[in-house]
Amino acid sequence: MNRMLILYIFLLLCGTVSAQQTVEWNDLQPLTDDAHRTVYYKKDSKRPLQGKYRIIRGLDEECVKFSDGMINGDYRRYRDGVLRESGIYAKGKRNSTFTEYYQDGVTPRKETPILQGKIDGTVKTYFRNGKIEIEKEYKQSVENGRERRFANKTGKQIFESHYIDGKKDGEEWEIFEDASTLRSRIIRHYRNGKLDGSYHVESTRDGKPYITIEGQYTTARNRDVGNSTTPPMTQPMNGMNDFLFSQVDFIKLPPKVRTFGKRCYICK
Numbered sequence: 001m002n003r004m005l006i007l008y009i010f011l012l013l014c015g016t017v018s019a020q021q022t023v024e025w026n027d028l029q030p031l032t033d034d035a036h037r038t039v040y041y042k043k044d045s046k047r048p049l050q051g052k053y054r055i056i057r058g059l060d061e062e063c064v065k066f067s068d069g070m071i072n073g074d075y076r077r078y079r080d081g082v083l084r085e086s087g088i089y090a091k092g093k094r095n096s097t098f099t100e101y102y103q104d105g106v107t108p109r110k111e112t113p114i115l116q117g118k119i120d121g122t123v124k125t126y127f128r129n130g131k132i133e134i135e136k137e138y139k140q141s142v143e144n145g146r147e148r149r150f151a152n153k154t155g156k157q158i159f160e161s162h163y164i165d166g167k168k169d170g171e172e173w174e175i176f177e178d179a180s181t182l183r184s185r186i187i188r189h190y191r192n193g194k195l196d197g198s199y200h201v202e203s204t205r206d207g208k209p210y211i212t213i214e215g216q217y218t219t220a221r222n223r224d225v226g227n228s229t230t231p232p233m234t235q236p237m238n239g240m241n242d243f244l245f246s247q248v249d250f251i252k253l254p255p256k257v258r259t260f261g262k263r264c265y266i267c268k
Helices: 002-021
Strands: 022-025 028-032 038-040 051-057 060-067 075-077 082-090 097-101 108-115 121-127 134-138 142-150 157-164 170-177 182-191 197-205 209-216 243-244 247-252 257-260 265-267
Touching: 182 209
Parallel strands: 022 051
Antiparallel strands: 028 038, 051 060, 060 075, 075 082, 082 097, 097 108, 108 121, 121 134, 134 142, 142 157, 157 170, 170 182, 182 197, 197 209, 209 247, 243 265, 257 265
16 A cells, blocks of 8 residues: 555656656747737647746746647746746736846846736836836836836935827926035926927035026927027936037026036036
8 A cells, every 4th residue: 555655656746747848949939820929839840839848048947838839827937046037928928017036036126017918007127125216107018107217225216207109298307416416407398209398407516506507499400599500408418517408598507617609518
């Protein structure tokens, strides 16, 4: 009786081990069916894959379960034996929040909500310390809604922008801080993905007002502004030490700032 029990357990263990097959990625033949789902075959077979597989893809190992050739159920991706990504498939398409991990296999690096293969919801990325780095909203894999960014050390929000159908639209603001005591806040506006409307740059040093710039973006990139054909400012250059702007309405500069045409330099 004991021998029969031991034999039964041995066969059960062998069956469990053999249930998960190992295959190299290059030995697979992925095809797309009429419903735009990926169906997997072995290159030497006409039958779609069934059951649990461990797929070797370069440095990564993917643990999946196939049903009629389509990945279905839990998905795990490992590198050097450490979990690097997890999620759930439904009939060949990603259909859950997929989480990518740092090298410790525990700390999330990125969380992506996916519905029927499309990014849908707020994608979040994290610093190594676990604090939130970026939040960005999507709908059907297209940016729609708000994007926010945060500082690593303080966790404070330092950026915000808005999207409509993949294009920036409305007010965007950003805060820059250098290693000294200079702090700058930029407010600009977008329309249909292009800079348009007013902008405002305000800098402080040691908590006191330092530079204030206000102006207007134009839709025509090389529209004449006074005697200048300089394009409107698109972003601060050289770490806030160099501004390029057009149609300036108001400038308040400290004594050590000089202007040449439409370019403003902070003199060190």
